[in-house]
Amino acid sequence: MNANVEKALETHGEGHHEHGHDHHELSFWRKYVFSTDHKMIGIQYGITALLFLLFGFSLMGLMRWQLAYPDTTIPFFGKILTAVLGEHMAPKGVMSADLYNSFGAMHGTIMVFLGIVPLGFAAFGNFVMPLQVGAPDMAFPRLNMASYWSYLAGGIVMLISFVVPGGAAKSGWTSYPPLAGIADVGPNIHIIFNGQTLWIIGMVLLISSSLLGSVNVIATVVQLRAKGMTWMRLPFFVWAQFVTAFLLLLAFPPLEAAGVMQLMDRVAGTSFFMPSGLVVNGQGWHGSGGGSPLLWQHLFWFLGHPEVYVMILPGLGIVAEVLANNARKPLWGYRSMVWAVLVLGFLSFLVWAHHMYLTGMDTKVSAFFQTTTIIISVPSVIILTCLIISLYGGSIRFNTPMLFAIAFLPMFGIGGLTGIPLAFNATDVPLHDTYYIIGHFHYVVAPGTLFALFAGVYFWYPKATGRMMSEFWGHVHFWPTFILMNCIFMPMFLQGFAGVHRRWYSGGIVNGDALFEVTQHVLHWNTFMSWASWLLAVAQIPFILNFFLAWKYGHKSGDNPWHATTLDWQTPTPPPHGNFTVQPEVYRGPYEYSVPGYPEDYLPQDKKLDQKEAK
Template sequence: MDASSGLAPHPHVEHDPHHHEGGHDHHELPFWRKYIISTDHKVIGIQYGITGLIFLFFGFSLMMLMRWQLAYPGQALPVIGNALGHLFGPDSMPDGKMTPEFYNSLGAMHGTIMIFLGIVPIAFAAFGNFVVPLQIGAPDMTFPKINMASYQAFFFGGCVMLVSFFVPGGAAKGGWTSYTPLAVIADKGPAYDPVFNGQTLWLIGFILLITSSLLGAINFIATIIQLRAKGMTWMRLPFFVWAQFVTAFLLLLAFPPLESAVVMQLMDRVAGTSFFMPSGLVINGVPLHISGGGSPLLWQHLFWFLGHPEVYVLILPGMGIVAEIIANNTRKPLWGYKSLVFAALVLGFLSFIVWAHHMWLTGMGSTVSAFFQTTTMIISIPSVIILSAFFISLWGGSIRFNVPMLFATAFLPMFGIGGLTGIPLAFNSADLYLHDTYYVIAHFHYIVAPGTIFAVFAGIYFWFPKATGRRMNEFWGKVHFWPSLICMNIIFLPMFLQGMLGMHRRWYDGGQGWTFANEKVWGLSGFEWNTPISIAAWVMGLAQIPFIINFFWSMKHGKKVNDNPWEATTLEWTAPSPPPHGNFEVAPVAYRGPYEYSLPGRETDFTMQNEPMRESDRKAYEAAAAVH
């Protein structure tokens, strides 16, 4: 990430006396201004990316620990068990054996960290920050200082979440959903600090994270509306930009109700109110001294009002990345661009009215259930449109299987499995059985893990040359890809079996003590399936090492490439690699759509968006229009 080399060829501009704040400074900035508190969208994108990747690996490590407990319940973790016990305090892993409380902490924090500190910051904030302004031909985001504040709020929110592991009692243990009343009464009592305890810090961290995503979302939408280059009309935006646009709206409108809920839960914990506490609550035989009159269901409604749009926040940027890479590597226009755009918009809208399908078991009543079951069925239509358009895009292309394309291609069936297995969960009668089992875990992990995370890897390999001017190693990329793909499936496919056996997702002993979990399916009992799953999880952890080394090694030693190594068409590839502060030396103009590959009458098989129209182009477009 040697941005200074990008700054060097830039002409020195004298300071204008009328020059206002938020303007550009072409002086060499000190290190901390350039990389730590930068307002440049590219630096902020990279900050988000690296911080997010670290959190992603940390969250995954928590799961690798849990997998030991699930496969070998009650046994001491060899080699590192004792050290971890010292690190996380005496209540975590005494003698290397995991306590139930620590297991619960790991589960809650795995979910929280992976979603809110890993995937959203990478898929939305990192890629969005780095790529969107470049793709629309803008010099930066509209509000660079707010952009910086957004990253800082995210960073502090992440720190608060991490610190919570080391306070007395450890991190939050109420699940990543923090259902009340459990979350309100957890981490309370003489052994805990009134503020510096796991659950309260979780809430405070969340307020910071929500603030961060709010600032980011405003910036993204305003940038896409205001800073599109000349000629960059709405229907000439790359699909990635559309996906980010819809995602930003989801974050903008779905997160604040959760913020209100978090504030209320904080009041419940700190000020002793009863927003989510029903009357007559008795804990361990002792009636709670609270006013009561609150509603636990209220928390669930507010939580899932965010929670469901959040699913699309996780997946839409992934779809956007995959769209770019598929068009680039099939060397032909993306199939059904307009359908994709409208599908993404419909998906965004519908995602606001499906949330209660997470709550079939709460007894909301059959009328409410029927409504949400219907909307949930309808929302599968735009998802299927998007996936179908991607599959049809592959049809008849002479596909280049480079590393980004491998990940993008793997995304399609993996996301497909995740999506289709969601249908039984959408029906409330089928969900009564499957709810809170490993089936649910398998379903949504297929969407987020081999789905979004593969898209994220694809995006990293794809845009790495733009950020650094160098390419990541292809061979080690393949060494990263194949084990990851195989392990993902060994991890999550058997979970469908476990779930259909009825194994509960929050069991601490992996099902060892339950008769029905010891029933045989495909040669192993439900409990015994934990062993291959766990081994696959650890192997997948090892498979990330080539990626990590490749990532850092290639920054300095990767193969140098030109500004457009993939021969792509969108505007970010017209800027120098890495782009200087201000991105483009002259304001770019867009003359055509984003995916003009293999345009007849052209000497290359890619025609960039900023290439002016020729007579031959006009003829080619007319011929194409006549066919339709």
């Protein structure tokens, strides 16, 4: 039995009475609400993020009605929208253009900043990473708690923005000025409590939360690695989180600065982003002018591009862990993967203007960004290739986490490959702002990252709760989800090629006819995609039920149900406060599976071999 588990039973088992060490019982509030324990904070982040993902998904579900059956009353939910949001936003249960735009902007904002990143980086990073490096907790536990509450506060502000007069922000998740500077302004609308301004305030809270979290992650990885845990013995998941933290640390602040400036534009009448000569509603705009809308774009995308790597890297880390474990063999090309992820992080700061090819930039600048963008595909391909090759010759177990992890590979491949035409200025010009883009990034994030995150949930659930999630219902969740994701996002490429714009609020149809004749032949896909999205929602029900019911009724898992080698699986389940009762010492790399000559098909990192076994 693992030394840590032995020790834990010894000191904390039944019949143990004396209290030589400080063993205070925390109150309910200190244990579950205001916790400084990384595992509890990780679970808090995880559940909150999953709820926000569900909410963001629901917004899209409603939008897809408008796209499939434009200007008709939404069944069942239409009445609710009218009651809650008012006749202007949802006249007679029909989604208005303003409502569509606000749902669109908030769907993006919520999914990216309140869903995927908190789940991938903060939830999994917090719960798993300290365990994997052999630390008792994060380097700064109280800062950790502060970062969760800042995140929750930001999320609540975003939710409140739906019900203030004027409705939620509707200038896109990218909040481009001048629209974002003048939107949500009017006679009944408050100067601060309006959708667009609350969006900025929410973002500032979220960015602050990210910064605190990233400082914590980097400090923990650098300072709190256990004895013998050298850099090249770290699980790839830890490397991925480490690079992600650096991206968040250095890329978010310019957006925070830009957010402060846009707030000043809206509240103090400044003209950071408001150009001269602006005419609004037929009248000259009252500010001083002299500002630059392009400045916002540069500052936004300086974060925006590293942000997409923030979304994918934790997912890649999770897939690496699940693949190695369920193929029962080491990761192929671990060193290459480590160097690739470091180079990827560095390059991600140099590509941002490929989101801005249509702003009138000339050839020298666009040549630079096209070059760096193509170069950055190299480390991504290296990592994906190493993951795929890792399966070759493996003894593969097709459990639920493994299904999601394997499916991730081709899905992320499609997402990445469809990005290639977008890297080049010439081919981006017709595709920019069309459904092609939506298809591209959703493939990377939805059947991409989200699949990796699902794999992570199914994989680490037993470590957090001591119970296994149901394998049967896991499969029932996986197969429809996999098929339906493709049904939703594949047709988007067809629509994009035809020129269907990404933000048309009525599916490209006006008075029964196509807005633009060239798109007529692809608009029928709207109905197909919408039905796929509603079925996808139904397919998530087994997951939600499994997640909550397995906590009580799932099979007991024991400490290492997956027979894994990394330190996170060498603790008692769930790990006690302080994680390791005996300071772990690491003797080998993270993926010693199927070691020749060793009786078991896995050799944990911290297992001390006596002379005979070591041969």
